[in-house]
Amino acid sequence: MQDKDKVWIFDTTLRDGEQALKASLTEDDKIQLAHTISRLNVDVMEVGFPVSSPADFRSVQRIATEVKGPIICGLARSVAKDIEACGEALRTAQQSRIHTFIATSPLHLEHKLRMSLDDATAMAVKSIKLARNYTDDVEFSCEDAGRTPHWDLCKIVEQAINAGASTINLPDTVGFVTPDEYAAMIRHLMNNVPNIDKARLSVHCHNDLGLAVANSVAAVQAGARQIECTINGIGERAGNCSLEEVAMIMKMRKDHLKVHTDIKSEEIYRASRQVAKICNMPVQPNKAIVGENAFAHSSGIHQDGVLKAQNTYEIMSPESVGVPNNQLNMTSRSGRHVIEHRLEELGYQKADYDMDSLYESFLALADQKGTVYDYDLEAMIYLNQINDKDEKYQLEFVNSASNSQSVASSTIGMVIDGEVKQEAATGNGPVEASFAAIERLTGMSVEMIEYNLEATGQGASSLGQVNIIAKYDGRPYHGAGIAADVVEASVRAMIRVYNLIYRAQKVSDLKQQRKAG
Ligand SMILES: CC(=O)SCCNC(=O)CCNC(=O)[C@H](O)C(C)(C)COP(=O)(O)OP(=O)(O)OC[C@H]1O[C@@H](n2cnc3c(N)ncnc32)[C@H](O)[C@@H]1OP(=O)(O)O
Numbered sequence: 001m002q003d004k005d006k007v008w009i010f011d012t013t014l015r016d017g018e019q020a021l022k023a024s025l026t027e028d029d030k031i032q033l034a035h036t037i038s039r040l041n042v043d044v045m046e047v048g049f050p051v052s053s054p055a056d057f058r059s060v061q062r063i064a065t066e067v068k069g070p071i072i073c074g075l076a077r078s079v080a081k082d083i084e085a086c087g088e089a090l091r092t093a094q095q096s097r098i099h100t101f102i103a104t105s106p107l108h109l110e111h112k113l114r115m116s117l118d119d120a121t122a123m124a125v126k127s128i129k130l131a132r133n134y135t136d137d138v139e140f141s142c143e144d145a146g147r148t149p150h151w152d153l154c155k156i157v158e159q160a161i162n163a164g165a166s167t168i169n170l171p172d173t174v175g176f177v178t179p180d181e182y183a184a185m186i187r188h189l190m191n192n193v194p195n196i197d198k199a200r201l202s203v204h205c206h207n208d209l210g211l212a213v214a215n216s217v218a219a220v221q222a223g224a225r226q227i228e229c230t231i232n233g234i235g236e237r238a239g240n241c242s243l244e245e246v247a248m249i250m251k252m253r254k255d256h257l258k259v260h261t262d263i264k265s266e267e268i269y270r271a272s273r274q275v276a277k278i279c280n281m282p283v284q285p286n287k288a289i290v291g292e293n294a295f296a297h298s299s300g301i302h303q304d305g306v307l308k309a310q311n312t313y314e315i316m317s318p319e320s321v322g323v324p325n326n327q328l329n330m331t332s333r334s335g336r337h338v339i340e341h342r343l344e345e346l347g348y349q350k351a352d353y354d355m356d357s358l359y360e361s362f363l364a365l366a367d368q369k370g371t372v373y374d375y376d377l378e379a380m381i382y383l384n385q386i387n388d389k390d391e392k393y394q395l396e397f398v399n400s401a402s403n404s405q406s407v408a409s410s411t412i413g414m415v416i417d418g419e420v421k422q423e424a425a426t427g428n429g430p431v432e433a434s435f436a437a438i439e440r441l442t443g444m445s446v447e448m449i450e451y452n453l454e455a456t457g458q459g460a461s462s463l464g465q466v467n468i469i470a471k472y473d474g475r476p477y478h479g480a481g482i483a484a485d486v487v488e489a490s491v492r493a494m495i496r497v498y499n500l501i502y503r504a505q506k507v508s509d510l511k512q513q514r515k516a517g
């Protein structure tokens with residue numbers, strides 16, 4: 001018995017998503033991503049366009065052999081050689097689908113394909129029949145359906161279903177239509193194609209006007225039961241409908257939409273991080289569901305609300321999408337409640353500090369540097385003021401050398417407690433060599449958690465900004481450095497980290513003394 005309220009999730013991260021990447025993914029990258037996507041419990045996974053290159057053919061073939069669970073799908077134009085390559089690449093899959101397509105809009109027919117709708121229909125029918133020799137599961141897409149007259153869609157879709165297609169996809173290829181128009185198109189087909197009950201209707205939306213998710217939801221409300229989407233919304237141009245967003249909309253608004261998916265939402269965050277990393281496509285911080293700020297609260301009124309009842313400002317729990325916890329960022333927009341809460345978590349009682357004066361120092365520091373971290377809070381309690389000018393470690397000079405034929409070397413000069421000292425070290429690159437020299441100078445070794453380099457400005461006047469998160473004794477420290485030279489910017493960021501560690505050690509000594517006394 002078919003579950004009429006289930007919306008199939010068709011992931012196309014490795015096909016449409018991959019089309020948008022600057023650097024190609026290796027076969028191993030694709031296998032790794034395919035396993036991750038299958039853990040999400042998607043229904044179908046489109047993993048490539050086998051005819052397009054020998055490497056794509058091989059990776060589809062490997063995924064078909066190695067990845068179990070979802071239906072493995074490949075894309076093919078409505079031409080015999082594409083279908084044959086696709087069928088061959090998918091041969092070893094437990095369940096396979098051939099997805100074939102042809103454009104149907106007057107614009108694409110006239111200028112791109114240079115043929116009539118009847119000719120395109122004949123090619124589609126022939127291809128679907130050929131595809132059925134390889135698998136019973138054939139999907140047909142009317143490319144640019146969003147700009148195709150509805151009655152034209154009806155004609156080709158009816159014939160495609162008669163030829164053996166069991167999924168009919170109506171893509172808004174260029175992200176042009178609005179949700180009400182898209183819903184009307186779905187309804188038109190449902191009401192006017194006589195054999196429509198023999199196929200599942202699918203949607204594939206692009207995000208050129210930022211409507212991919214809204215259009216997909218509108219189509220589901222109108223009766224579509226498959227959404228094509230990608231993790232983090234990656235894809236051609238402005239991308240595709242984002243998998244995590246539609247999956248969570250269906251989950252969080254089941255009360256209203258009355259449909260569901262089989263997505264294991266707790267796997268979303270891991271998948272998003274992996275796609276961002278392997279595809280080298282960072283996620284914008286304010287991206288819904290998976291952005292760095294999606295579960296971060298930065299203003300006092302929100303933080304106070306969340307501390308009193310999490311759902312005041314969180315419509316879903318971070319754990320439900322696999323994010324370990326929410327974040328209460330301490331900034332100049334924070335209030336006293338969150339500071340008190342954080343200090344309580346760190347083991348402090350109200351009697352340990354005077355909130356009014358602490359809050360004053362907090363605001364001054366937050367205005368100056370943005371985010372205030374735990375070690376800053378503790379330093380405010382134990383040290384009357386945080387004066388960055390007389391820090392323990394100060395950079396005197398960086399002298400690094402690197403070339404493509406040998407290891408890099410670096411000599412760092414630092415003023416430590418007023419005395420100039422220098423050390424040299426080697427490494428795989430000048431940054432690594434510099435960090436090794438700093439380690440020698442300070443006698444302390446840190447564990448690098450994150451290293452981020454960004455260029456600010458353009459051309460000759462551009463600056464490198466380096467942000468580092470490094471752990472020492474189990475605690476993360478954040479350092480930033482800016483300089484025209486990226487090695488120097490890295491060194492400055494790392495020295496900042498060492499100064500914070502030194503300050504935290506001083507605080508810890510004072511803590512011990514206070515306890516003892
Ligand atoms: C909307 C989408 O995302 S569709 C998928 C887009 N993905 C890709 O294009 C990635 C894979 N593509 C490729 O590797 C190559 O473009 C190939 C192998 C498919 C074709 O390469 P080439 O033969 O060199 O052709 P090229 O890409 O320059 O042009 C496309 C040809 O396919 C035709 N074509 C386009 N779509 C279709 C279709 N659905 N069915 C049949 N023919 C089509 C075009 O009209 C053009 O034909 P022409 O050479 O007779 O003018």
Ligand SMILES: CC(C)C(=O)C(=O)O
Nearest residue numbers: 101141143144171173
């Ligand atoms: C091939 C189809 C499904 C497509 O990618 C599009 O129309 O955007």
